[in-house]
Amino acid sequence: MKIGILTGGGDCPGLNPVIRAVVRQAINNGDNVVGIRYGWKGLLNKEVEELTLQKISGILPRGGTILGTSRTNPYKDENGPSNIEKNFKELGLDALVAIGGEDTLGVANKLYKERKLNVVGVPKTIDNDLSATDFTFGFDTAVNIVTECLDRLHTTAESHNRIMVVEVMGRHAGWIATYGGMAGGADYILVPEIPIDIEEVIESIRKRHKRGKNFSIIVVAEGATFKDDTYYVQEKELDEFGHIKLGGIGNALGEILKNKLKYDVRVTVLGHIQRGGSPTAFDRVLGTRFGVKAYDLIKKSKFGCMCALSGNKIIEVPLDEAVKELKTVDMEIYNISKLFFG
Ligand code: F6P
Numbered sequence: 001m002k003i004g005i006l007t008g009g010g011d012c013p014g015l016n017p018v019i020r021a022v023v024r025q026a027i028n029n030g031d032n033v034v035g036i037r038y039g040w041k042g043l044l045n046k047e048v049e050e051l052t053l054q055k056i057s058g059i060l061p062r063g064g065t066i067l068g069t070s071r072t073n074p075y076k077d078e079n080g081p082s083n084i085e086k087n088f089k090e091l092g093l094d095a096l097v098a099i100g101g102e103d104t105l106g107v108a109n110k111l112y113k114e115r116k117l118n119v120v121g122v123p124k125t126i127d128n129d130l131s132a133t134d135f136t137f138g139f140d141t142a143v144n145i146v147t148e149c150l151d152r153l154h155t156t157a158e159s160h161n162r163i164m165v166v167e168v169m170g171r172h173a174g175w176i177a178t179y180g181g182m183a184g185g186a187d188y189i190l191v192p193e194i195p196i197d198i199e200e201v202i203e204s205i206r207k208r209h210k211r212g213k214n215f216s217i218i219v220v221a222e223g224a225t226f227k228d229d230t231y232y233v234q235e236k237e238l239d240e241f242g243h244i245k246l247g248g249i250g251n252a253l254g255e256i257l258k259n260k261l262k263y264d265v266r267v268t269v270l271g272h273i274q275r276g277g278s279p280t281a282f283d284r285v286l287g288t289r290f291g292v293k294a295y296d297l298i299k300k301s302k303f304g305c306m307c308a309l310s311g312n313k314i315i316e317v318p319l320d321e322a323v324k325e326l327k328t329v330d331m332e333i334y335n336i337s338k339l340f341f342g
Helices: 015-028 038-044 080-090 103-116 137-158 175-183 198-210 249-259 271-275 283-297 317-321 331-338
Strands: 001-008 031-034 049-051 095-100 119-123 164-167 188-190 216-221 233-236 264-269 305-310 313-318
Touching: 001 015, 001 038, 001 080, 015 031, 015 095, 015 216, 015 283, 015 331, 038 080, 049 080, 095 103, 095 198, 095 283, 103 317, 119 283, 137 216, 137 271, 137 283, 164 249, 175 188, 175 216, 175 331, 188 198, 188 313, 188 331, 198 216, 198 249, 216 249, 233 305, 249 264, 283 313, 305 317, 313 317, 317 331
Parallel strands: 001 031, 001 095, 095 119, 119 305, 164 216, 164 264, 188 216
Antiparallel strands: 031 049, 305 313
16 A cells, blocks of 8 residues: 655644654555655645655654644645645555644545545644544643743742743643643633633732732633633734634733732743644654554545544544534633632
């Protein structure tokens, strides 16, 4: 078999372990794998390279993706899907592994359903907002980075009696904010799922200061909004999937807190630091298990399926299920983090 593999959307620690696992399994079983460069863009331009054992050697601990990635949406152009189908055939691909989040997997699902292409999906996103899987790889790494940053911010916040506002990633869902905030002992966590009630935040900080704590750490997800629902955006320009570039809520919140509380406030935007660097052991193992399962799905002709984590088992789910809605934060977990606010 000739298997293609691509990584689409934002990069994420754990992509290389998936690629490595697919290639190792394929070669061990007498199949070939070609890497498609820069997501769907590489399939539109036929930019591919053979993935040998030598090419994937040493990539397990490496962040990012050796294939490169992009937010190219083939459905943006009316000839895009037919060009993908044509190139798929011309390249002699028997199957394709698409590794990505809601956008990349949404395209994979359409290509499977509308063009009958042999596609299987692997879920990735640091945001952990994909349905049908308990966790995506990349999330654990991002949470560990946020946790370490909060530990560091604690010591400086305490030394200066400051309020530290920390903006973390999380476009539609507050998973990183909730887990990172809980692990790093945040004094308030603001997520996209719950509009910000500024009076409640202020009240909570006041209460905390009254009990003798002269510093506070407030974690806010980039996609959180105030009650009027306005998103804070860095750029109004939309990407090919219609997403705006978020960012700015941390500074907006910091400004309000400074004015209302008269404490010294500093804002830290963690940004892409959360996406860079080496994957944690958990993400390496999850990526490896997903890669092995993706190869297995191909061998069993389970196209239109995605591998997923359910409890501690790797299962298969229809791509349809994975992309039908975003997985927002489990309120049971968020409510536990709330017990430690203030
Ligand atoms: O989807 C993952 C994510 O990290 C979001 O949390 C964030 O909004 C977005 O990617 C930023 O992506 P980029 O700056 O690479 O376009």
